[in-house]
Amino acid sequence: MFTYSNGYIYFSMYCDDDRARVAIGEKIDKDNYAAGQFPQAAKTKMIRIEHVVNEHVNYCRAVKSLLLKRDVEDKVNEVLGKQKKGKAGNFMDDWNLMIEGMRSGDILIKKTKKRYSPGTIERYMDNAKRMSKYIEDKLMIARYEKVNEKWVNGLYVWANQQNYAKNTTALLMAQFRAFLTYTYDEGRHRNEIFKKSIMYFSREEVDAVALTEDEISRVYNLNLEGPKERARDIFVFGCYVGLRVEDLNRINNYKLVNDHFEFLTDKSDKKVKIPMHWMARKIYQKYNSKLPVYGCGSSLGHHLSDICKRAEINEPVLIVSTKGGVTSGNYYAKYELVSPHTMRRTLATNAVLAGIPDREVMLITGHSSVDSFSRYVKISDEMKLQLLKSRSWFKDPLQTEPSAHDGK
Missing domain, CATH: 1.10.150 (DNA polymerase; domain 1)
Known part of the structure; x- marks a missing residue:
């Protein structure tokens, strides 16, 4: 709480917005400071400051308020008998x-x-x-x-x-x-x-990823234990219900009703009904309807890259980004880009690829506009190629699909 600089004692504390720092007006020799041999006047000030600041910190914690540099410095200056330095218009x-x-x-x-x-x-x-x-x-x-x-x-x-x-x-x-x-x-x-x-400064489209059905299956079938098993289960469940990162700590508000899940979204306060996928149902039943709760995305995301690496989700993905006004592109293995946000993008992408109309998928994801929804649909170049190749327009009408007996 106190520090030494250039022959003087300073009050110093890191707050939620910045570091509070106030000279308490007492000179001291560096060796005496290091040995804890403070003048009586300095001791008195330091004890009073520590008491007042600790009271303020405890108050902020009790009312869940921000601990601000300005407020802490004001408290210290009051103890020291200094006038507040007003900053009109700051x-x-x-x-x-x-x-x-x-x-x-x-x-x-x-x-x-x-x-x-x-x-x-x-x-x-x-x-x-x-x-x-x-x-x-x-x-x-x-x-x-x-x-x-x-x-x-x-x-x-x-x-x-x-x-x-x-x-x-x-x-x-x-x-x-x-x-x-x-x-x-x-x-x-x-x-x-x-x-x-x-x-108004335009945003750059984020190069995020979504997992294919095959990739989700590979993750689901991994032999995992402990924290990684729980993280895998919540991730796969999220990929089939479109779980938002903000709703991770409310995951047990998902309720299985007959053949679908129901959930009240925190963002829109709308009840969403999601058709039940068999993997999501098995995971839900595995935990007896009480899924593991993660307080934030980072606690879940900590495990995802390693899990997806084990599942060999290593397709190279080109990421284009602008930093410092310079645009560049770099390739990453797909597993490096998987995060808790991938869950919702995966549901949106696979639903669209399955031919479900955007408006119907939006009922699940909770998006209110097609523009915002389209940012969540992440169809890779390989997915697009396979989708186009499946269209009849690209097929030779004189050729038939090879049968299982061809070549035997």
Whole structure:
């Protein structure tokens, strides 16, 4: 909680948004600091600061609120008798307050009136750090009235210099735009730059993968035990019910009703009915209707690459991506690209390949628009080739399919 620098004692603590650091106003020799021999005045301040900060930390944990650098530094400065240093118009303070409101539920999603998911809040926190770094690196002024086209262009240039992926920059701009819109509606500023085209940065189509029926079968038939067996089972189950990563911790809300599963989606609050696949039914029954629960995608994803590698899902896949403004392509073994997101994409892709109309598949995946649904359908070049070859237009009418007795 305390550190030494250039002959002075500093309070130091990592918060949810940044590191809080305050000089407590006490000089000390480096050797005395290392030996723990503090002047009495320094000891008194350190004890009081530690007590006040720990009280604040415990309060934040109790109410599930963000531990913010600004608040912690204010607490320390109060103990030291310092005046708060106001930052009039500093929008990063408002950004952090907005995140705190999302976390507490005081700020809801405008369209659905539902709370923000932990994943969304985490991404807003990540982008708050990126924005703060841009402001610090380029000595920009973080005031609403200073954000003009030159300011925003500078952000794009800086993001490329950081070698950010195109979609990372797109999300940063989308959340910055959402923040400026929210604070405008709240009366914090009258800058309408968020309405201009410069604030819109297109996303890059993600080169994700979906497993074929044969690949799912190879995964299902692996001889596994312990954590890998449970991860495999949930993954295969998810591939046949279109499980969303956000619903992993609610997986036991899937209920087997006669010949189908029913589930209330967290995102749309709609009841989805999913025809029962025999593999999904066997897995469901294997656990007596109580499937293993994963708190997040990373805890499941930790096992998937190794599982799919064992199943020899190693088809080379070309991934094209843009980083730092430069587009390049690299080949990866397919198993390296499998993640919990693959489950939903696999259901959508295999259902479309089976000839089920998009609108009917969307009833299962919960997508409301064809555009958003189409991004989940990942048909590889080999799948497309085999699909085209199966069409009668490509067949020679004078040739017949070889029979089982040909060549004998």
